[in-house]
Amino acid sequence: MRKGIENFQTKLRLSSSLMDIYPGIQAKSHEEFLYQLLKDLDKERAEKRKIRNLKNAGFPLIKSLEGYDHSQITFPENLVFKELEDLNFSKRKENLIFYGGVGTGKTHLAIALGIQAINQGKKAVFYRLHDLINLLEERDEKKVTRLRKKIDESDLLILDEWGYLPLHQEGARLVFDIISACYERKSIILTTNIEFSRWKGFLFDEKLTAAIIDRLIHHSHMLLFTGKSYRMTHSLMN
Numbered sequence: 001m002r003k004g005i006e007n008f009q010t011k012l013r014l015s016s017s018l019m020d021i022y023p024g025i026q027a028k029s030h031e032e033f034l035y036q037l038l039k040d041l042d043k044e045r046a047e048k049r050k051i052r053n054l055k056n057a058g059f060p061l062i063k064s065l066e067g068y069d070h071s072q073i074t075f076p077e078n079l080v081f082k083e084l085e086d087l088n089f090s091k092r093k094e095n096l097i098f099y100g101g102v103g104t105g106k107t108h109l110a111i112a113l114g115i116q117a118i119n120q121g122k123k124a125v126f127y128r129l130h131d132l133i134n135l136l137e138e139r140d141e142k143k144v145t146r147l148r149k150k151i152d153e154s155d156l157l158i159l160d161e162w163g164y165l166p167l168h169q170e171g172a173r174l175v176f177d178i179i180s181a182c183y184e185r186k187s188i189i190l191t192t193n194i195e196f197s198r199w200k201g202f203l204f205d206e207k208l209t210a211a212i213i214d215r216l217i218h219h220s221h222m223l224l225f226t227g228k229s230y231r232m233t234h235s236l237m238n
């Protein structure tokens with residue numbers, strides 16, 4: 001009988017832990033047994049999905065909201081920190097723009113929110129803007145198609161270090177392409193220390209810059225990171 005169950009488990013593509021789960025289930029009826037078994041299998045599958053999504057997200061580091069000091073962030077009137085934690089902006093497909101000086105915790109908060117989204121069963125992907133453009137310019141078309149699909153299937157796109165390095169004309173066009181594809185379909189978190197009026201300086205093209213800003217800010221919240229560099233104040237050299 002055990003061998004038969006194992007065969008069905010493979011044939012029906014059920015988790016191999018089925019064999020470990022079912023003997024431990026206490027149930028008063030067949031229905032309760034079946035319900036508990038399916039529930040446990042579903043829970044296990046969700047956990048595996050989270051681990052896979054975390055691996056695929058491309059976070060350079062793991063950061064958490066726990067212990068994160070947000071006292072130096074100026075929030076817009078219609079947004080409080082709790083709303084960020086609850087990812088309400090993401091449910092509404094709104095964007096967040098994190099603007100502030102170096103070392104003020106922009107990347108940290110962006111990663112922590114991305115991980116929060118994954119823990120809630122969503123997909124998040126993280127790229128430094130420049131890295132993403134390089135990946136999109138890859139010659140191998142299959143790789144580019146996979147990348148676009150990955151972004152397309154995500155719920156939250158994090159673009160870090162926006163404008164830290166200048167782009168070329170084609171790079172700016174690719175940025176527009178991505179922003180345009182995400183517009184009103186998913187949330188973007190963008191971190192930058194470049195104010196809007198200077199975006200043309202790294203995107204070059206005036207029309208493209210205006211079109212990108214227009215799409216980004218339509219449904220977005222700007223958070224100002226006003227503190228001193230965390231790196232500087234917590235430096236060992238101090």
Ligand SMILES: Nc1ncnc2c1ncn2[C@@H]1O[C@H](COP(=O)(O)OP(=O)(O)OP(=O)(O)O)[C@@H](O)[C@H]1O
Binds near residue numbers: 102
């Ligand atoms: N409010 C905070 N609470 C806890 N740790 C923080 C906070 N702000 C920053 N840090 C830590 O300080 C370091 C620098 O932060 P982070 O990399 O997020 O800065 P940044 O704003 O992205 O800077 P840059 O513009 O240079 O990329 C990180 O190790 C981060 O974990």
Ligand SMILES: [Mg+2]
Binds near residue numbers: 106160
């Ligand atoms: Mg950063």
